[in-house]
Amino acid sequence: MVFERVRKLKVAEQVVGAIRDAIIRGHYKEGDPLPSERELATQFGVNRSSIREAMLRLETWGLVHIRQGGATRVRDALQGAGLHVLPYLVAPGDRLDTGLLDDILSIRVMFLAWTAERAAATATPEDVAALEELLESMRRASDAERIQTIDFEFFERLVAVGRNRVLTLFTNVLREIYGNNGAHLLFLYTQVPFDLSAHEQAVAAIAAGDSAGAAAAMRAYGERGQKAHRSHGE
Amino acid sequence: MVFERVRKLKVAEQVVGAIRDAIIRGHYKEGDPLPSERELATQFGVNRSSIREAMLRLETWGLVHIRQGGATRVRDALQGAGLHVLPYLVAPGDRLDTGLLDDILSIRVMFLAWTAERAAATATPEDVAALEELLESMRRASDAERIQTIDFEFFERLVAVGRNRVLTLFTNVLREIYGNNGAHLLFLYTQVPFDLSAHEQAVAAIAAGDSAGAAAAMRAYGERGQKAHRSHGE
DNA sequence: TATCCTCAACTGGTCGGACCACCCGACAAG
DNA sequence: CTTGTCGGGTGGTCCGACCAGTTGAGGATA
Numbered sequence: 001m002v003f004e005r006v007r008k009l010k011v012a013e014q015v016v017g018a019i020r021d022a023i024i025r026g027h028y029k030e031g032d033p034l035p036s037e038r039e040l041a042t043q044f045g046v047n048r049s050s051i052r053e054a055m056l057r058l059e060t061w062g063l064v065h066i067r068q069g070g071a072t073r074v075r076d077a078l079q080g081a082g083l084h085v086l087p088y089l090v091a092p093g094d095r096l097d098t099g100l101l102d103d104i105l106s107i108r109v110m111f112l113a114w115t116a117e118r119a120a121a122t123a124t125p126e127d128v129a130a131l132e133e134l135l136e137s138m139r140r141a142s143d144a145e146r147i148q149t150i151d152f153e154f155f156e157r158l159v160a161v162g163r164n165r166v167l168t169l170f171t172n173v174l175r176e177i178y179g180n181n182g183a184h185l186l187f188l189y190t191q192v193p194f195d196l197s198a199h200e201q202a203v204a205a206i207a208a209g210d211s212a213g214a215a216a217a218m219r220a221y222g223e224r225g226q227k228a229h230r231s232h233g234e
Numbered sequence: 235m236v237f238e239r240v241r242k243l244k245v246a247e248q249v250v251g252a253i254r255d256a257i258i259r260g261h262y263k264e265g266d267p268l269p270s271e272r273e274l275a276t277q278f279g280v281n282r283s284s285i286r287e288a289m290l291r292l293e294t295w296g297l298v299h300i301r302q303g304g305a306t307r308v309r310d311a312l313q314g315a316g317l318h319v320l321p322y323l324v325a326p327g328d329r330l331d332t333g334l335l336d337d338i339l340s341i342r343v344m345f346l347a348w349t350a351e352r353a354a355a356t357a358t359p360e361d362v363a364a365l366e367e368l369l370e371s372m373r374r375a376s377d378a379e380r381i382q383t384i385d386f387e388f389f390e391r392l393v394a395v396g397r398n399r400v401l402t403l404f405t406n407v408l409r410e411i412y413g414n415n416g417a418h419l420l421f422l423y424t425q426v427p428f429d430l431s432a433h434e435q436a437v438a439a440i441a442a443g444d445s446a447g448a449a450a451a452m453r454a455y456g457e458r459g460q461k462a463h464r465s466h467g468e
Numbered sequence: 469t470a471t472c473c474t475c476a477a478c479t480g481g482t483c484g485g486a487c488c489a490c491c492c493g494a495c496a497a498g
Numbered sequence: 499c500t501t502g503t504c505g506g507g508t509g510g511t512c513c514g515a516c517c518a519g520t521t522g523a524g525g526a527t528a
Binding site: 010011012046047048052053067068069070071081 | 513518520
């Protein structure tokens with residue numbers, strides 16, 4: 001596998017991107033009316049159907065509010081929107097403002113700790129073996145990017161072990177964020193050799209069924225990341 | 235205000251509901267192809283545009299996967315879908331299967347504890363006053379439904395106090411779930427007088443800036459709910 | 469003057485029918 | 499067995515028309 005799949009952008013997807021960017025960059029503020037579908041169609045040089053498709057996507061993401069008869073208006077994204085907008089709020093390539101990254105890392109600590117705690121309660125010997133295997137490949141990995149990938153696999157594995165369907169849904173969202181913006185979090189892994197002690201402690205605790213221990217280990221790991229960000233940010 | 239606003243269902247919304255239900259009820263399983271848009275249009279007796287709109291919604295929710303040239307197929311909702319499908323997975327009025335409720339309550343504990351912990355770190359005197367006011371109205375409330383409403387307000391307040399934008403996004407999702415399915419969780423509040431001690435401890439800890447104490451109090455409260463469900467379920 | 473009603477000119481929602489781009493499976497050619 | 503072709507089906511886009519709510523300006527009314 002050398003070449004990636006070519007990404008074909010539908011017309012509607014390009015329109016979505018353009019409007020989303022315009023909103024994020026502040027051309028349209030909260031509550032502002034967007035141009036009518038017919039006008040956007042001529043502006044973009046596409047058919048109204050495509051504009052409609054774009055608007056529908058933006059609405060299900062919670063970025064705009066559509067109402068028959070009235071204009072389609074921008075909605076305050078962080079107020080009314082669902083979680084799923086996050087991946088789209090942070091456009092790939094954009095800089096992430098520091099405050100938001102803070103918030104994300106804080107949430108990360110919560111998920112790491114909780115996931116480990118749940119996993120310790122429900123792990124089978126096979127689960128533990130799989131986790132140890134991932135540890136081993138992290139030890140062997142030599143560059144930050146690879147470690148990051150494996151670490152996220154480790155996390156996903158932890159979630160799967162926890163066997164909580166709702167938590168799995170959350171992870172899917174996190175994966176989207178991560179997949180689009182992994183570069184912003186790469187600094188968490190640039191220290192090589194990567195300090196694996198927390199992971200090792202966590203796996204040991206999980207193997208022993210020690211929920212509190214597993215949670216503490218992963219929590220410590222997460223907080224180390226927060227600290228790294230603070231000193232790294234200035 | 236006695237009467238609620240009449241809810242007008244767009245054609246596409248009805249189609250979305252019908253297809254969603256068909257998927258949830260198992261008429262279409264993971265990976266199954268849905269009928270073509272043209273066929274669905276004649277079956278539902280509507281235009282293809284409406285079917286397309288419905289499909290787009292289902293796709294952004296992660297329930298189906300659309301690909302040009304090939305058939306639109308059902309996607310395993312709990313595998314590939316984002317969090318935002320949860321409100322739609324549990325249709326209002328449906329029974330909630332016990333396992334899922336277990337999972338939800340488990341997540342609830344995590345959020346309660348974490349939210350309280352964060353709040354303790356960032357609360358201002360005004361925040362504390364607002365929380366105490368909510369406590370007071372819970373004391374005065376006499377029926378379970380009212381208590382439930384206030385308790386969720388309390389939680390939202392806690393989130394706001396934490397001042398974490400990402401956590402706020404999560405709450406928006408939870409609110410949707412809660413709003414549509416509060417009845418399933420009503421059993422958490424049927425004990426009257428409602429035991430407020432955990433809330434009181436949490437607020438006290440928040441006022442004192444004691445993160446660990448606040449987390450422990452709300453965690454205990456959440457775990458009491460889990461226990462109630464287990465004994466209530468059989 | 470102040471209030472209400474009416475109506476025209478928007479907006480989004482639905483319709484139907486056409487054609488394009490793409491995928492797949494059948495089948496022929498090598 | 500592999501490769502190439504092609505036809506029929508699927509979603510993607512386009513067009514133009516009409517339906518259904520919303521809004522606001524201007525006139526009728528008190």
